[in-house]
Structures are given as structure tokens and as C-alpha cells.
Amino acid sequence: MTDADIPESHPRYESLLTRHRIEAGVEDGITSRQGLIAQGRGEAFDYLLGERTLPSADGAARAAAAHLLLADHPVLSVNGNVAALVPGEVVDLAEATGADIEVNLFNRTAERMERIADHLREHGASEVKGLTADGRIPGLDHERAKVDADGIGDADVVLVPLEDGDRAEALGELGKVEVVIDLNPMSRSARAADVPIVDNVIRAVPAITEHARELVDADRETLEGIVADFDADETLAAAERAIREGSDEAEA
Amino acid sequence: MTDADIPESHPRYESLLTRHRIEAGVEDGITSRQGLIAQGRGEAFDYLLGERTLPSADGAARAAAAHLLLADHPVLSVNGNVAALVPGEVVDLAEATGADIEVNLFNRTAERMERIADHLREHGASEVKGLTADGRIPGLDHERAKVDADGIGDADVVLVPLEDGDRAEALGELGKVEVVIDLNPMSRSARAADVPIVDNVIRAVPAITEHARELVDADRETLEGIVADFDADETLAAAERAIREGSDEAEA
Numbered sequence: 487m488t489d490a491d492i493p494e495s496h497p498r499y500e501s502l503l504t505r506h507r508i509e510a511g512v513e514d515g516i517t518s519r520q521g522l523i524a525q526g527r528g529e530a531f532d533y534l535l536g537e538r539t540l541p542s543a544d545g546a547a548r549a550a551a552a553h554l555l556l557a558d559h560p561v562l563s564v565n566g567n568v569a570a571l572v573p574g575e576v577v578d579l580a581e582a583t584g585a586d587i588e589v590n591l592f593n594r595t596a597e598r599m600e601r602i603a604d605h606l607r608e609h610g611a612s613e614v615k616g617l618t619a620d621g622r623i624p625g626l627d628h629e630r631a632k633v634d635a636d637g638i639g640d641a642d643v644v645l646v647p648l649e650d651g652d653r654a655e656a657l658g659e660l661g662k663v664e665v666v667i668d669l670n671p672m673s674r675s676a677r678a679a680d681v682p683i684v685d686n687v688i689r690a691v692p693a694i695t696e697h698a699r700e701l702v703d704a705d706r707e708t709l710e711g712i713v714a715d716f717d718a719d720e721t722l723a724a725a726e727r728a729i730r731e732g733s734d735e736a737e738a
Numbered sequence: 739m740t741d742a743d744i745p746e747s748h749p750r751y752e753s754l755l756t757r758h759r760i761e762a763g764v765e766d767g768i769t770s771r772q773g774l775i776a777q778g779r780g781e782a783f784d785y786l787l788g789e790r791t792l793p794s795a796d797g798a799a800r801a802a803a804a805h806l807l808l809a810d811h812p813v814l815s816v817n818g819n820v821a822a823l824v825p826g827e828v829v830d831l832a833e834a835t836g837a838d839i840e841v842n843l844f845n846r847t848a849e850r851m852e853r854i855a856d857h858l859r860e861h862g863a864s865e866v867k868g869l870t871a872d873g874r875i876p877g878l879d880h881e882r883a884k885v886d887a888d889g890i891g892d893a894d895v896v897l898v899p900l901e902d903g904d905r906a907e908a909l910g911e912l913g914k915v916e917v918v919i920d921l922n923p924m925s926r927s928a929r930a931a932d933v934p935i936v937d938n939v940i941r942a943v944p945a946i947t948e949h950a951r952e953l954v955d956a957d958r959e960t961l962e963g964i965v966a967d968f969d970a971d972e973t974l975a976a977a978e979r980a981i982r983e984g985s986d987e988a989e990a
Binding site: 505508509512519522523524525526527528529530531533534670672729730731 | 786
């Protein structure tokens with residue numbers, strides 16, 4: 487089955503597409519066992535959110551787009567699940583914001599690194615960083631600390647979708663602006679972020695791209711205003727309310 | 739790493755044990771990809787429940803024990819995740835209640851059936867049903883409908899932990915008493931059950947066994963009283979409140 491075999495009109499289109507891409511990711515050696523378990527955790531939180539993008543999450547996606555456009559050196563960090571779920575969407579976002587793409591794995595092996603880089607190139611990426619691994623994030627185990635010195639090591643804004651809590655916290659302490667996509671608003675990753683986007687990565691990455699395309703000609707003052715108006719704590723609280731109470735923010 | 743390598747005093751003991759057993763289940767060809775994703779969904783709901791057994795879940799475990807003791811022919815249905823997570827605990831429950839054990843897989847292959855049966859025998863099961871497959875549950879696809887005629891086919895009370903919604907509903911329509919263990923109180927499986935236990939299988943199966951050992955000499959009237967007093971809808975509502983609102987039932 488390819489993506490094209492799933493009719494967009496299907497009521498469970500997004501869910502079937504996600505499941506199909508994750509299964510294909512396992513076949514291709516991209517998605518790990520831990521990645522499958524993480525996928526399940528995300529499904530449960532998305533179910534409780536009503537499988538929709540909250541207004542607060544769309545606001546966070548807009549703030550993320552402004553940060554990426556303001557950055558001197560934005561980098562999109564890609565792990566196994568991100569590569570499996572949104573490879574083309576990450577390439578589109580990199581093009582819309584002038585960001586680098588860097589592969590970064592919690593369970594790093596040379597083989598998975600290569601497979602993920604190949605997968606991203608097949609989806610249109612011109613350059614994929616992460617294989618040089620000549621930089622380190624302080625405070626993490628050796629393998630998990632590896633980054634490219636001229637990639638995440640040099641970035642001022644980093645997008646880290648579906649990131650492990652330890653790594654998100656260590657990145658947050660480096661003084662970089664950190665944008666996290668995570669469906670659990672109580673997770674350490676979401677709480678460590680300057681901009682937490684509590685949404686399914688399959689909806690959030692295209693949403694950032696859409697905002698970036700709309701804002702690409704905006705002046706610096708407009709972008710800085712969007713960044714200044716964003717409130718991470720309020721975004722997390724709104725998402726937790728939606729999950730806990732099933733409340734519909736739009737009517738609040 | 740074996741179970742014994744994880745110190746029981748570790749604050750994340752149960753979580754580490756669960757993760758370790760699921761990983762070992764994959765190595766042994768017992769846990770499927772779908773099983774790993776399901777494990778992740780369960781982790782998210784357990785996290786929201788506070789990784790504890792609600793008083794309502796303990797009440798459901800007691801009602802389940804009463805049903806199993808009252809039954810003419812109780813059967814415990816075991817799938818890949820159940821076999822990986824609680825093989826010895828299922829054998830203990832079968833012994834405490836005189837129940838049969840039957841392997842039943844959503845993604846049935848002869849190889850996985852054999853591996854799971856072997857795994858249960860290694861954990862002390864004397865007889866494992868499910869391999870004859872000479873009975874059918876109406877309303878399900880051919881492979882998913884297979885049961886043993888002298889096992890689930892003949893049972894009056896069935897415990898189905900972590901069951902797929904289609905199968906739970908089809909079993910529920912057969913007029914058997916159905917006990918389900920599921921961490922999502924909104925799932926079709928939980929809603930199809932006569933007795934839904936909204937709890938982690940790693941806590942729930944030993945809890946049923948404990949109640950069964952305590953009730954083993956109780957008279958029929960006492961057991962029937964426990965069964966009659968149990969309210970499935972109230973149990974589901976209490977669990978959903980705990981997940982949504984983080985409420986502590988014990989103080990309600």
C-alpha cells in the first residue's frame with residue numbers, strides 16, 4: 487500500500503496514513519521499537535485531544551514560523567519517527583524557512599543514520615546534516631550528545647519534533663530557541679521548549695510551513711511581535727485543559 | 739537484563755519491568771508491531787491515571803474474581819502483549835480460579851501461536867488451548883474468529899485483557915460474561931464488557947488472583963452478591979473522570 491492508496495475522503499484518513507507510514511518506517515529500518523511505543527503514546531493523547539489542531543497549537547505553529555524566519559541559522563532536527571511520518575513535509579518546511587535538516591537519533595546507529603538520510607533525500611532534501619557528528623551537547627551520554635558543529639551546534643533556533651525529555655532539556659540549556667512538537671503537554675520536552683506545539687506532527691509541520699509562507703515577506707518588527715506575544719505556559723495549560731476536560735477552546 | 743535485575747525499590751520499577759518484558763516479547767517473536775503501538779497507547783492512559791489502581795478498578799477486579807469462581811467453564815484469553823507482560827500472573831490466575839488458558843491473536847500466525855503457547859508453558863501452564871481452532875466467533879473475519887470449540891467456544895465467562903474492539907464486541911454478543919482489562923475507558927472493548935477493569939494488566943491480573951484466593955471458600959450467595967452489586971457504567975465513568983480531571987476517587 488502506498489500513501490496514494492488511502493482515499494483522502496476516508497473519515498480516518500489521517501490516522502490510516504500515520505499508521506501506514508510508521509509501518510513502512512519499520513520495514514525500511516527507520517522506525518525503532520521505542521519509536522513504535524512512542525507512536526502509541528502519541529495516538530492516545532491525540533485521541534483525547536479529539537485528533538484536531540487546537541487554536542493554541544496553531545498559535546504556537548505561527549510563533550515557531552516567526553522564530554525560524556528571524557533566525558540566523560535555523561535547524562530542523564529529525565529522528566526516526568519524524569523521518570517516517572513527515573519526510574516531505576520537513577523538506578517543505580526547510581525550504582520555506584531556509585533551515586538546515588539534521589538527523590539526530592536517541593538510539594543512534596550508523597545504519598539507521600544513513601537510512602534516514604537517504605529517506606529524506608528521496609523526499610527532496612538537498613543536504614542532510616548529522617553524519618559528521620563533530621559537535622557535542624553538554625550533559626548527555628556520548629552517543630546521544632552527538633551533533634554537527636556546523637548544524638545544531640551552530641544553530642540559534644532548533645525545531646525538535648517528538649524529542650526525548652533528556653535531550654530536549656539539554657538543548658534548552660544551550661541558550662538556543664527550542665521549538666518542540668509533542669502531543670503530551672505534561673512531558674519534559676514540551677515543558678523545556680520556548681515554543682511547545684501540542685499537536686500531531688503530521689498536522690503541525692505543514693501548519694508551520696503554511697504560516698512561514700504567509701509571513702515570509704513580513705518585516706522584522708511584525709515577526710518579533712508574534713514571538714513576543716506567544717505565551718508557552720498558556721499554550722501548555724490550554725492543551726492540558728483540552729485533554730483533561732475535553733474542553734473546546736474555540737468556544738471558551 | 740532479566741526481571742530480577744530490576745530492583746523492586748526503583749521508583750519506576752513497574753514501568754521498567756513492563757518495558758523490559760515488552761522488549762523481550764519482541765525478541766521472542768511474541769509481541770507484534772501493533773502490540774508495541776498498543777503498549778504505547780496504554781502507557782499514555784496509565785500516565786494520566788497516575789499509574790495506580792483506582793478503587794473502582796479494584797472493585798471491578800473483585801467482581802471479575804467472583805464471576806470466574808461462579809463460572810462453569812471460565813477461560814482466560816491470551817494475546818501477544820498479555821503473554822509478554824503477565825505470563826506467570828495468568829498461570830497463577832488460572833490456577834486460582836480453575837480457568838482454562840487459550841491463546842487468541844488478532845494477527846494470527848501459526849508461528850506466533852506456537853511461540854506464545856511455549857512461553858506460557860515455560861511459565862508453568864499445564865495446558866494451553868487455541869491451537870485446535872475448531873470453533874468460530876460469528877461476525878468476525880475468518881482468522882480472527884478462530885477459537886477452540888472446547889475452550890472459548892464452550893466458556894460461560896471469558897477474561898479478555900487488551901482486546902481489539904471488534905473481537906470484544908463479537909464476544910459480548912455471544913451471551914458469555916465478558917471481563918475486559920483495558921486502560922482506555924472510552925474504548926469499544928471496555929464498553930462491550932460486562933466487567934471492564936480500567937487498569938494496567940500488570941496490576942490487574944494479580945489483583946483478580948488476590949481477590950479469587952480470598953473468595954475461594956465464599957458461598958454462592960456471597961459471590962452472586964458481589965456480581966449483582968457491580969456497576970459497569972459507574973466504573974467506566976469513574977475511570978474517565980480520573981483520566982480527564984485527574985480526580986482522586988478515594989477522596990470523592
